Amino acid sequence: MAQPDSLIRDISPPATRRSSVQTQRLTPSVEHQGTRRIRSGCKDVDDGELEPTLAAVEAGKAEVREHLEYFARHLSAVKRASPQPTISITEFRNLYKRNHNAHGHHFVIHQHDHPISGVHYDLRLQFSETSSVSWAIPYGLPGNANSVRPNRMAIETRVHNLWQKNNLIESASHATGSLLIWDTGEYEVLESRTRQTHNTDDEHSGGDDQPERAAESQNGRLRVAFQSRHIHLRLNGARLPPGYTIALRLPSQNDAGKQPRRKRRRLEPGSAVESTKRHLASFKDDDDSGSDNDQSETASIMTSNVDAAMASESEGEDATIRANNAYPGATNSIGSLHQRHWLLRLDLGNSGFSKARSGNDEGRWIGPWTPFFVRGRDYERSVVTGRLADDVMADEDVDMFVGRKMWRPILE
Template identity: 35%
Template sequence: MKRQRDHSTIENPFVKPENQSWEVTPPASLHRTVSPPPTNPRRRSRSAIQSIPAKSDTAAVEAGEIEIDDHVSFFSSKLLATTLPSVQGQPRLSHEEWLNLYQRNLHDRGHHFVVHQHDHPVAGTHYDLRLQCNATSSISFSIPFGLPGDPNSRKLNRIAIETRVHNLWNHLIETASYETGTMLLWDTGEYSVLPHSFDADPNADVATTDSDSDSPNYPESEPAKLHRAFQGRKIKIRLKGTRLPKDYTLSIRLTHENNALAQPKPPGFKRPRKVPPPTTLRREDTGESRQSSSQGSDPSRTSTHDRSSVSPVEDKRIPRLGRSVSSLLRTASPPMSSRNPPALTHEPASSASALAPELSTNVQPTNTDTDRSTSEVGKPNKSRDEEDQQIRKANAYPGATNTINSIHQRMWFLSIDREASGFRPTNRFEFGRRVWERPREKDSAAGDGLGGFPSFYVRGRDVETSVLTGRLAADVARDEGLVNYKPRGGWRPVTD
């Protein structure tokens, strides 16, 4: 529909000629048929969620939805099949050395460690340091910016937050899912606990292993040293990995302000409720209408339910949930298992079988429906809730044991132990701090003849590669079948 100019009127000289006429386009709703109705955007989002492909078998095993008997053979074949060719200058660990490293620590004196790069879709990129504390478990610290590598950095101290005690087979994982993001092996190796000048009381109650208590010829195991240093709230630990430099030593300490002794209580998730104005209150919410509708009833009962004297501000504190909000009441990970987990078909690679011929993979999908009580119809299943409560109470995932008394979400501080790492202080000061340097070693015939190590920086998911497979986080997501996965942004490396 086009409207022409009226030549009987005087044109405005300040209006452009092309703006003195216009066209009005009728809305599309006038041309749309009555049926079908327009698509509901909420239903469209639900259908999009349902179209997301199922988890990969490695992600399902990591989440506890599928149970397997031999984690070593299972993850070994998966990682061997996705290993990329070596690149010059890229730190790499051969598959044979990686298998030997893990298998020789499968006992109560094992001292295996791993640093995972975890790119979580909600928490963002962080690095998980896991230290073996017994034959089956490892304590875990979440480090938001990764391990420090510059002795003169202005951000030398890093936050290290205690998380759940993990199973030792979690040290083998490289996986990705829409719920947990991508995870790759940044470095792995063995650790040793160094003594401090003011250690904890040697006579303190430390859970020693059978080999330590029965035979005096055995030296103290590294897990026992870790336990004693952990109870003393100051850990001096040397990590012997592939990517980390020689003599790399960390100081992990807990301040008195963060020294919690008990597991935190479950968070109180409450959905905010808007209080309607007094004129729109429902009939059963007003005492007057309730009293008028219950004439002839017991006056004492009427006064008990009378809420006419309750103000809207006070009424807001009264919870009123019309339906279950179990997704808001979950207190622990791993995520909830699906009702029908995907069947897992696994064929170990021939090369992996040659490396570990004595190991066989027996995959058993966990049928969550069998966990529910079918004999008592109508009663809710509490097995999953009880498992989550047990995880929170013990701060350990199923199969792991918290023998070191790790407390969830307790904040530690982590930094380079510069003296133990081979650096020497100087008389120079920069940014108000003393400068440390690499001293010259007379007896060192290899390398550059200097102590310490060249500075390195952890640069995040777009740069850091797996020490075993050589993959980036994007490569892991692609191999695990994540389509259009968008990680959380805003993470910046510490390079000053």
């Protein structure tokens, strides 16, 4: 196959800034851009055989026919022993095969260390046979029921293609940083506790709509909940605790009516700070988003992402992708809009927590699992391969990568 000219394309928003100086400094050799010799230990191929790199596939510069076999082979070859939970390659294959249909309900959480937007976590939820709706969560999923910062920002991004690459991939390149699978599995969409109580009463009174609701697919429930702008989502993965449930809500002031327009003016690197300040000044936090600490977190998130997001809009992305908010191979039939800011928090009731009424823990939330904290790229490992971000970089021959600094975990 022909080798690609460039890998300067984003994995998930925002895109890289494409100055000629940066491109010359960061872009690796052509041999490493497009093809590489398969590592010793890969099955079904001879050592030394050339095939596309993971980065080339992820950037849309190369295609593979049997994507599951391609990714399973690569991930199996680099799998490591890990002190954190992992799944086997067989489980990885079976998870894909179960959900390779119109009613699939696959999810993946990627840890992405992007050179411009920095470390963040991408949540992707399958809603059709080919497509997944996606959010970028700067600080990862919450794991402490009693946190003083219960709310997280979840920024809606492009609709991704599931099976060609996005839900299955771990990769690294100078242009896009490292990407690893933090957790993966299947999701359930739950009703709010108020709605559950109401439905229980309907069951006792012989409600006619119960069989229809029970037969509805999980991705069908996701579509309905997404349109209502309020999603109660249980993630049945390998890393997250059993019963782990979050609530995603889109505040009315953040509910844009159409895709944002492309910025007419190209931003110079030094102008991103001013754009960020203007965006922050116009942003109003949700009325019940929490304490001053929550507002401070929101400001911090937007400071670290808005400049890169605006740069993405100004860098001439393909008009079709921008208009449809979907990458090639995906169809935005769910009505996703780019860069809408959702609020995400633990769904304490559906996660099994209740507030203690007495004793030493009076007033605190008590539940079935102990708190966990997302600690970032130097600690978090892939749930498939057991690798750290630096391991992914090394395995993909990415040297001297310069990431964005200042990311700090939420440990309170």
